[in-house]
Amino acid sequence: MKRLVNKPNTATSNSNEKRKKRSSQDLATPTADGSNSSSSSVSSDVESEALENDKSQNAQKEEFNCILEPFLEPGLSERIEFRPDLSFEEMRKVMAKLFGLEVEMLEEEADVLINNQLKQKRKNRKSLTHQKKVYEKASTTNIPYLLFTCGFKEGILGLSGKEVVEKASTFIRDGTNPIYNSEKFRYVVNVTELKKGKPTLSTFYEKRGFPSSREFGTLEPVVVLDIDDENLEAKATSVTVCLIKNCHKKINMDAFTMEKLIKLYGDKTFTTLRQRPQPSTQNLRMDGTQQGFLAEDKVEERLLREVLKNHQEVYEVARKGFNDCKSSSPIQRFTILKMQKSLRDAQLECSAATGDEPYPIITFASNIDVDDVEEQMDALKLLPEFTLPNKRLAQILKDKLGGINQVQIYCKVPGCRTVAHYENQGIGSININIGPDDCVWFCISMKYAAELEKLLCRKRCAQYTSQIWPSEEELKKAGISYSKFLQKKGEMVFVNTGTYHWVQSNGFATNISWNVLLDDWTLMASAALSNDDTAAHRHHTVIPVEKLIWNIAKAKRNMGTEFSNIVKQMLTCSLARCKIEIDVVVKDGWEILDAAQCPAEVQFPSYCFNGCHRVWMFNLFFVKEIEVKKEGSEETERKLGSLCYQCVGNKEEAQCYRVHKLEELIKIYENYN
Ligand SMILES: O=C(O)CCC(=O)C(=O)O
Numbered sequence: 163m164k165r166l167v168n169k170p171n172t173a174t175s176n177s178n179e180k181r182k183k184r185s186s187q188d189l190a191t192p193t194a195d196g197s198n199s200s201s202s203s204v205s206s207d208v209e210s211e212a213l214e215n216d217k218s219q220n221a222q223k224e225e226f227n228c229i230l231e232p233f234l235e236p237g238l239s240e241r242i243e244f245r246p247d248l249s250f251e252e253m254r255k256v257m258a259k260l261f262g263l264e265v266e267m268l269e270e271e272a273d274v275l276i277n278n279q280l281k282q283k284r285k286n287r288k289s290l291t292h293q294k295k296v297y298e299k300a301s302t303t304n305i306p307y308l309l310f311t312c313g314f315k316e317g318i319l320g321l322s323g324k325e326v327v328e329k330a331s332t333f334i335r336d337g338t339n340p341i342y343n344s345e346k347f348r349y350v351v352n353v354t355e356l357k358k359g360k361p362t363l364s365t366f367y368e369k370r371g372f373p374s375s376r377e378f379g380t381l382e383p384v385v386v387l388d389i390d391d392e393n394l395e396a397k398a399t400s401v402t403v404c405l406i407k408n409c410h411k412k413i414n415m416d417a418f419t420m421e422k423l424i425k426l427y428g429d430k431t432f433t434t435l436r437q438r439p440q441p442s443t444q445n446l447r448m449d450g451t452q453q454g455f456l457a458e459d460k461v462e463e464r465l466l467r468e469v470l471k472n473h474q475e476v477y478e479v480a481r482k483g484f485n486d487c488k489s490s491s492p493i494q495r496f497t498i499l500k501m502q503k504s505l506r507d508a509q510l511e512c513s514a515a516t517g518d519e520p521y522p523i524i525t526f527a528s529n530i531d532v533d534d535v536e537e538q539m540d541a542l543k544l545l546p547e548f549t550l551p552n553k554r555l556a557q558i559l560k561d562k563l564g565g566i567n568q569v570q571i572y573c574k575v576p577g578c579r580t581v582a583h584y585e586n587q588g589i590g591s592i593n594i595n596i597g598p599d600d601c602v603w604f605c606i607s608m609k610y611a612a613e614l615e616k617l618l619c620r621k622r623c624a625q626y627t628s629q630i631w632p633s634e635e636e637l638k639k640a641g642i643s644y645s646k647f648l649q650k651k652g653e654m655v656f657v658n659t660g661t662y663h664w665v666q667s668n669g670f671a672t673n674i675s676w677n678v679l680l681d682d683w684t685l686m687a688s689a690a691l692s693n694d695d696t697a698a699h700r701h702h703t704v705i706p707v708e709k710l711i712w713n714i715a716k717a718k719r720n721m722g723t724e725f726s727n728i729v730k731q732m733l734t735c736s737l738a739r740c741k742i743e744i745d746v747v748v749k750d751g752w753e754i755l756d757a758a759q760c761p762a763e764v765q766f767p768s769y770c771f772n773g774c775h776r777v778w779m780f781n782l783f784f785v786k787e788i789e790v791k792k793e794g795s796e797e798t799e800r801k802l803g804s805l806c807y808q809c810v811g812n813k814e815e816a817q818c819y820r821v822h823k824l825e826e827l828i829k830i831y832e833n834y835n
């Protein structure tokens with residue numbers, strides 16, 4: 163709760179400097195309102211009284227500085243001008259190797275390279291001996307997962323679409339995938355379920371060539387660019403993460419005030435997170451215990467109006483408390499205690515609270531989806547085109563996807579945490595701080611994905627389901643470098659492909675955010691890797707990757723580039739799987755109808771209605787009557803829904819539909835290179 167006290171000074175070393183400057187100015191003007199400012203006619207009495215005033219004001223400032231000192235964000239990255247980022251380059255190298263690309267890379271120092279090769283050899287040896295223990299067996303499934311990074315069988319790359327389909331037709335006879343090594347697929351062991359013993363470490367990224375690290379991790383600098391930089395796109399897309407300053411000159415920040423948000427979405431219910439505010443270097447649970455990297459919050463569904471009105475109230479309470487503290491020197495202990503109590507009392511009630519918490523249980527309005535409302539979209543339009551929502555490759559997605567090609571808003575009081583994550587499918591993200599205060603960011607390059615994956619296992623964190631707040635010390639010990647920086651009002655953070663990140667507000671702040679999909683081969687490589695990693699964790703991707711690659715091919719996007727090379731490899735896997743799926747379903751005795759014949763009330767399916775973790779339904783889907791919950795009620799009703807082959811069960815009660823003819827897919831495949 164002390165974090166709330168320091169609200170107006172949620173301090174960076176810079177704002178601290180500003181504070182100091184102000185106090186020396188204050189010395190020149192004896193009273194706060196300046197009414198007695200130095201005139202030659204002032205009596206000596208008044209002068210000495212003024213001197214006393216000065217002294218007491220200075221003493222108070224000193225006192226405030228002492229109180230606030232522990233809350234200044236420690237250990238921040240150096241803010242530097244643009245320079246090439248070797249971690250990002252190394253990630254690109256690994257990806258290029260995985261997809262057999264020959265791309266020009268920055269030269270690295272020779273000894274680093276040799277060192278890494280040595281490490282890799284050692285690690286390879288190790289992973290061979292441990293491999294057996296690491297994974298569970300895959301489920302017995304008739305149709306292989308759609309996987310992009312487990313390697314092709316001999317002589318597959320370069321085949322025509324017709325040849326791929328022909329080869330894939332042998333699956334139904336001998337049960338092995340003749341196109342890609344799907345038999346190597348294993349689920350990752352769920353480390354959160356292990357109560358005792360050492361957790362098995364998953365090695366998904368290590369197996370795909372991401373290096374191990376044996377040196378200590380370090381604090382990386384952060385590149386700061388200007389929104390008017392002539393080469394902004396080239397620079398921003400070649401570093402792990404960067405800050406882009408002066409965005410307030412391009413955005414109408416007034417479009418995102420609390421009042422406007424309440425007017426637009428006040429009556430909508432959103433997921434709000436109840437959290438314990440604490441320094442970014444600490445990770446205590448609500449009850450004061452600590453559980454490694456595992457963070458805790460309580461989820462509540464609340465009206466946005468209620469949450470934002472509360473934020474305004476908390477802001478006022480914090481401001482008043484701070485002013486009360488300032489009104490006496492030395493600061494009275496009881497005014498601090500009074501302020502602490504009023505801040506606790508100002509919070510919304512929390513059903514999960516015991517009532518004895520010695521801190522305010524704050525409310526974080528997270529992931530507020532914004533539709534394409536004119537004023538808000540208009541407010542962003544002067545930003546550089548590549549940073550705007552729903553441009554470039556995102557346009558190919560067509561469907562509206564919250565937070566991906568749609569803007570999302572985060573409304574924060576001091577201490578709100580967005581826990582650690584890769585962006586959906588590891589793609590890039592834009593985040594602008596509308597202010598008034600700072601947010602602190604932590605970022606890790608995907609170069610460290612292998613080491614990070616193992617560290618998370620050791621900490622019993624599941625990548626897709628645990629709330630994770632990593633410790634800086636442990637990262638360094640595990641050889642993982644990271645950057646840590648403040649994002650001030652008006653600054654954008656450009657999170658590049660594959661960057662793992664977590665964020666905390668150090669004051670009151672509203673952030674707006676969306677994903678960017680650029681025509682960049684690292685993005686496709688990241689989507690491919692993420693597709694396979696999510697499958698290994700029994701999840702589905704958020705972006706419909708299979709649909710995306712076919713739309714790219716249909717639009718003949720970036721032909722003859724590294725981008726199209728990777729997409730074509732992904733298409734090979736998809737085409738083969740479509741053939742295998744059809745063969746399995748036909749052999750099982752299903753009649754397949756054209757999707758145009760599907761009853762109108764069944765919308766085009768995306769995920770399986772059963773909530774299963776398998777792929778998005780790209781081609782075949784199975785329609786049957788299922789029991790579903792009525793909206794806003796506990797009652798159920800029977801409705802037509804679409805399921806995947808794995809979940810549909812009895813064919814007497816369901817009908818199979820097909821979206822694409824194989825000939826159509828073959829043609830698109832042939833025409834894309
Ligand atoms: O502002 C936040 O807390 C969310 C940040 C984030 O994860 C993003 O913009 O990608």
Ligand SMILES: [Fe+2]
Nearest residue numbers: 583584585591
């Ligand atoms: Fe994010």
Ligand SMILES: [Zn+2]
Nearest residue numbers: 770774806809
């Ligand atoms: Zn399913």
